Amino acid sequence: DAGITQSPRHKVTETGTPVTLRCHQTENHRYMYWYRQDPGHGLRLIHYSYGVKDTDKGEVSDGYSVSRSKTEDFLLTLESATSSQTSVYFCAISVRQGDYGYTFGSGTRLTVV
Amino acid sequence: DQQVKQNSPSLSVQEGRISILNCDYTNSMFDYFLWYKKYPAEGPTFLISISSIKDKNEDGRFTVFLNKSAKHLSLHIVPSQPGDSAVYFCAASATGTASKLTFGTGTRLQVTL
Numbered sequence: 001d002a003g004i005t006q007s008p009r010h011k012v013t014e015t016g017t018p019v020t021l022r023c024h025q026t027e028n029h030r031y032m033y034w035y036r037q038d039p040g041h042g043l044r045l046i047h048y049s050y051g052v053k054d055t056d057k058g059e060v061s062d063g064y065s066v067s068r069s070k071t072e073d074f075l076l077t078l079e080s081a082t083s084s085q086t087s088v089y090f091c092a093i094s095v096r097q098g099d100y101g102y103t104f105g106s107g108t109r110l111t112v113v
Numbered sequence: 114d115q116q117v118k119q120n121s122p123s124l125s126v127q128e129g130r131i132s133i134l135n136c137d138y139t140n141s142m143f144d145y146f147l148w149y150k151k152y153p154a155e156g157p158t159f160l161i162s163i164s165s166i167k168d169k170n171e172d173g174r175f176t177v178f179l180n181k182s183a184k185h186l187s188l189h190i191v192p193s194q195p196g197d198s199a200v201y202f203c204a205a206s207a208t209g210t211a212s213k214l215t216f217g218t219g220t221r222l223q224v225t226l
Binding site: 090 | 145219
């Protein structure tokens with residue numbers, strides 16, 4: 001089973017502050033994704049990565065940036081947190097192109113006050 | 114624009130009976146469909162999938178049906194068990210899109226005794 005951990009699990013931050021969420025995998029999977037889950041919206045893709053330093057935007061990327069300097073780590077940064085970014089954030093990994101059976105992390109619950 | 118829709122936010126079914134969860138999609142480029150199951154405070158877990166070249170896929174108590182002409186898929190759980198109580202997300206993907214998934218809004222299934 002692929003190991004994937006997200007940190008922190010919970011965070012409360014103030015409006016306007018930068019926040020970085022971390023996703024760490026132990027299996028060297030190529031594809032990594034950041035989703036947010038909100039009531040009435042399901043899970044929506046923020047950004048994804050298809051290799052070290054190779055990233056691209058998802059459907060709700062405004063206000064977020066990502067970095068992947070090592071295969072195992074995929075960081076999501078909120079440059080200046082807003083209340084609309086209060087959400088549960090999930091990281092997911094995929095073994096290869098065409099493998100849709102993602103493994104998800106346990107999530108980070110972020111509250112922006 | 115919600116490309117994957119789950120119009121029933123919740124469903125209650127008695128233990129032992131059949132649960133039917135429905136999903137509609139609008140993007141004709143989608144050619145792979147999945148169902149994920151999510152318990153509270155956990156990440157979603159992959160349940161079952163179907164390619165657009167098939168109209169049915171079965172795995173134990175779970176069967177997914179695909180009607181391409183209607184752009185509709187459904188998940189059947191027979192017999193339903195209390196441990197099936199969770200939120201179920203329908204998801205879809207198109208070939209050549211880096212395995213990105215578009216999720217529906219979810220249906221909360223409650224299996225009662």
